[in-house]
Amino acid sequence: MVATVLLSIGVTAFALVISTIAGLFLVRNRFRGSETLVSLLTFPLAFPGVVIGFMIILLAGRQGLIGGISNYLIGYKVVLAYSMWGLFLGYLYFSIPRVILTIMASAEKLDPALEEAARSLGASSWEVIVDVILPALKPGLIASGAICFATSMGAFGTAFTLATNIDVLPMTIYTEFTLNANIAGAASLSIILGIITWVALLLARSLSGSTVAASG
Amino acid sequence: MRRPKIFYGQLFFTLVVCAFLIVPAILSALAGVTENFFVGLKSGFTFRWIIEVWELYSETIYLSLLIAVFLSNN
Numbered sequence: 608m609v610a611t612v613l614l615s616i617g618v619t620a621f622a623l624v625i626s627t628i629a630g631l632f633l634v635r636n637r638f639r640g641s642e643t644l645v646s647l648l649t650f651p652l653a654f655p656g657v658v659i660g661f662m663i664i665l666l667a668g669r670q671g672l673i674g675g676i677s678n679y680l681i682g683y684k685v686v687l688a689y690s691m692w693g694l695f696l697g698y699l700y701f702s703i704p705r706v707i708l709t710i711m712a713s714a715e716k717l718d719p720a721l722e723e724a725a726r727s728l729g730a731s732s733w734e735v736i737v738d739v740i741l742p743a744l745k746p747g748l749i750a751s752g753a754i755c756f757a758t759s760m761g762a763f764g765t766a767f768t769l770a771t772n773i774d775v776l777p778m779t780i781y782t783e784f785t786l787n788a789n790i791a792g793a794a795s796l797s798i799i800l801g802i803i804t805w806v807a808l809l810l811a812r813s814l815s816g817s818t819v820a821a822s823g
Numbered sequence: 824m825r826r827p828k829i830f831y832g833q834l835f836f837t838l839v840v841c842a843f844l845i846v847p848a849i850l851s852a853l854a855g856v857t858e859n860f861f862v863g864l865k866s867g868f869t870f871r872w873i874i875e876v877w878e879l880y881s882e883t884i885y886l887s888l889l890i891a892v893f894l895s896n897n
Contacts, residue, residue, distance in 0.1 A: 670861065
């Protein structure tokens with residue numbers, strides 16, 4: 608359970624950082640191919656968790672691409688898919704397109720005049736990012752971070768294909784309910800999962816002032 | 824127009840993220856048309872698996888579509 612929370616926090620942090628860099632870049636710069644890049648970055652929205660799980664196995668499983676490359680380079684197969692790393696990659700894959708979309712939407716609403724004003728007053732690029740851009744993006748960051756955390760907490764499809772040896776909360780609920788017929792245990796775990804996710808979304812809503820919805 | 828150095832850094836980063844999202848999708852598409860996945864691509868391409876899946880699961884696909892259409896109409 609602590610593992611699930613830590614994993615979700617890690618995924619959220621990574622997804623936010625990666626998507627902010629890529630999303631800001633794509634909103635700021637128009638160049639040949641940038642539209643294609645945006646559509647490529649957002650098309651995995653169509654994949655459900657189970658499909659993403661299989662893709663991670665194809666990428667980092669025993670027959671996977673990463674294993675093949677590492678076998679060629681360092682002489683043994685790196686298999687990430689069935690460890691915490693595989694889950695991490697899968698959740699990240701699931702989250703990045705969603706977070707990028709939200710961040711691009713809030714980055715488009717940024718007022719370029721503010722940034723120009725800061726620059727003409729002598730702020731460095733780094734100061735502009737920290738003092739102007741990030742505060743303006745904050746509601747979007749919080750909202751998408753909360754969705755990302757909530758989906759990672761409850762993601763079942765990805766966990767079902769990848770988490771054969773590790774316990775994450777949705778998998779534990781599934782095993783308790785179907786294999787051990789421990790209805791009470793499964794029910795109370797579900798309530799705990801629900802409460803954690805609900806608190807995260809509530810916090811996000813009160814911090815950002817906008818409505819966020821989770822899906823899994 | 825000359826672009827600053829940081830542009831290329833960010834472009835590279837974005838391309839890496841893009842590769843992370845696209846490569847597994849291409850891999851799974853290729854796996855679907857590979858004659859024998861465990862042997863690899865050199866075993867040749869085939870549409871056998873797609874036809875087989877269609878014969879086995881077309882009803883499942885129809886059912887999923889039906890539910891999706893029903894939900895989006897309401």
